[in-house]
Amino acid sequence: MTKTTLLPLLASGEFRSGQELAAALGVSRTAVWKQLNKLAGLGLEIESVKGRGYRIPGGIDLLDAAAVRAALAPDAASLLSRLELLESVDSTNAQALRRIEQGVGAGYVCSAEQQSAGRGRRGRSWVSPFARNLYVSLAWQYQQGAGALEGLSLAVGVAVARALAACRLPAVQLKWPNDVLAGGAKLGGVLLEMTGDAAGACQVVVGVGLNVAMPAAAAGGIDQAWTDIRTFSGGEYPGRNALLGALLNELLPLLASFEQTGFAPWREAWEALDAHAGRPVVLHSGERQLAGTARGVDDRGALQLETAAGGVQAVFGGEISLREAP
Numbered sequence: 052m053t054k055t056t057l058l059p060l061l062a063s064g065e066f067r068s069g070q071e072l073a074a075a076l077g078v079s080r081t082a083v084w085k086q087l088n089k090l091a092g093l094g095l096e097i098e099s100v101k102g103r104g105y106r107i108p109g110g111i112d113l114l115d116a117a118a119v120r121a122a123l124a125p126d127a128a129s130l131l132s133r134l135e136l137l138e139s140v141d142s143t144n145a146q147a148l149r150r151i152e153q154g155v156g157a158g159y160v161c162s163a164e165q166q167s168a169g170r171g172r173r174g175r176s177w178v179s180p181f182a183r184n185l186y187v188s189l190a191w192q193y194q195q196g197a198g199a200l201e202g203l204s205l206a207v208g209v210a211v212a213r214a215l216a217a218c219r220l221p222a223v224q225l226k227w228p229n230d231v232l233a234g235g236a237k238l239g240g241v242l243l244e245m246t247g248d249a250a251g252a253c254q255v256v257v258g259v260g261l262n263v264a265m266p267a268a269a270a271g272g273i274d275q276a277w278t279d280i281r282t283f284s285g286g287e288y289p290g291r292n293a294l295l296g297a298l299l300n301e302l303l304p305l306l307a308s309f310e311q312t313g314f315a316p317w318r319e320a321w322e323a324l325d326a327h328a329g330r331p332v333v334l335h336s337g338e339r340q341l342a343g344t345a346r347g348v349d350d351r352g353a354l355q356l357e358t359a360a361g362g363v364q365a366v367f368g369g370e371i372s373l374r375e376a377p
Contacts, residue, residue: 057086058182064110066103093165093181094266111182112264112290114162122296130303132158139181141168143188144244144258151190151246151254158303159190162295178265178273185261185291187298191306196250200243202314202352204229204368207241207257209320210301217297218289220280224326227345227354228368231261232326236278238262257306259298263291315350322347331376332356334366341366342376 060067060075073080087105091097098106114136123131133155140146140163147161166179166186179186193199208225215223224232231239239261247253262279280288288294322328327345334341334356343356346363353365354373 057083057090058111058113061090061097061105061107062111062113064106064108066100066106068104071104095181112292113182114164114295115292118290118292119296119299122293122300124300127300127303130158130307131160131299132156133160135159135161137161137163139163139165139167142166142258143186144242144256147188147190147256147258148244148246151256155190157190157192157306160187160299160303162187179260180266182291183265184263184279185259185295185298187260187295188256188258189299189302189306190254190256192252192254193310194252195310196248196253197245198250199310199313200245200255201367202317202348202350203255203257203309204241204243205321205348205352206305206309206314206317207243207259207302209317209324210305211239211241211259211261211298212324214294214297214301215280217300218294220284220288223324225321225324226326227348227373228352228371233278233283235326236276237273238278238280238283255306257302259302261294261298263288263294313350314352318348318350318352327373327375333374333376335372335374336370345373 056076057072060072069080069083072083076083087097095111096108098108116134116136119134120128135146137146143161143163143166147159150159150161163186165181205225205228208229208231211231212223212225221233223238226232229241230237239259242258244256244258245253262277264281265277265279280294325345325347328347330345332343332345341356343358343364346355346357348354349365353367356364356366358364
């Protein structure tokens with residue numbers, strides 16, 4: 052019996068007796084009790100009340116393929132070749148890269164309830180509690196190599212912002228080159244990984260992580276100010292399936308057209324969301340630091356950094372971190 056066999060029976064947040072759960076699953080009450088202990092091991096709160104049974108306080112919002120597909124617009128649905136929803140995975144990006152090795156084509160999408168080794172940029176781990184946030188990766192194929200993908204991570208940030216707006220959530224901002232911010236705190240991030248020929252035919256995995264309802268107990272490993280959709284929306288937000296559908300409605304058409312359009316059509320929209328426009332910043336790359344004033348980005352997605360010398364320097368992404376100057 053997998054964890055998600057039992058979870059749908061408790062997803063509503065209502066009490067279910069041990070006998071009722073056992074009958075629904077066709078197992079013994081002892082087997083149900085063992086599974087409940089495993090659920091607690093996922094970080095889920097399982098409340099037990101004698102005479103009433105078990106429940107997950109507040110319920111839990113599980114991913115559902117039918118619900119995600121129902122949220123898709125026709126153009127996005129036509130671009131989706133495969134939707135894989137997993138209970139647990141090391142990383143959705145890693146899973147997408149494995150699927151590419153197995154021959155999966157453009158339009159593959161992977162999401163999971165939990166990541167055991169989720170990762171962000173610069174080798175950082177991505178905190179991934181069970182069924183509380185969104186972790187999604189999309190695979191696409193391109194013919195012109197890495198050069199044709201400049202600025203893609205920034206365009207993805209714009210697409211994420213548009214998806215959240217389509218869900219009638221408050222406006223967010225973007226931090227160059229890969230972060231989504233709400234109220235100055237990190238709400239989500241983007242991680243791109245490429246395989247294949249850097250100068251020719253290649254495959255790209257676009258990973259997006261969004262904090263939806265992050266338990267405070269799970270966030271101890273986050274080393275920066277963070278927020279989640281539940282907090283910045285004031286508690287009024289759509290379920291994770293609707294959010295995932297909205298993301299795919301923006302991301303799939305973006306990936307399908309980006310090789311032809313490049314970043315230039317996305318530049319103005321990105322700059323309108325730039326959290327550090329006209330502000331003093333410091334760029335960190337290893338032990339090297341570079342200070343200046345952020346002046347937007349160019350048509351390739353490079354940060355335009357005005358330095359103390361008065362010139363403007365184009366800085367591309369990679370292993371670089373941007374912070375607001377003290």
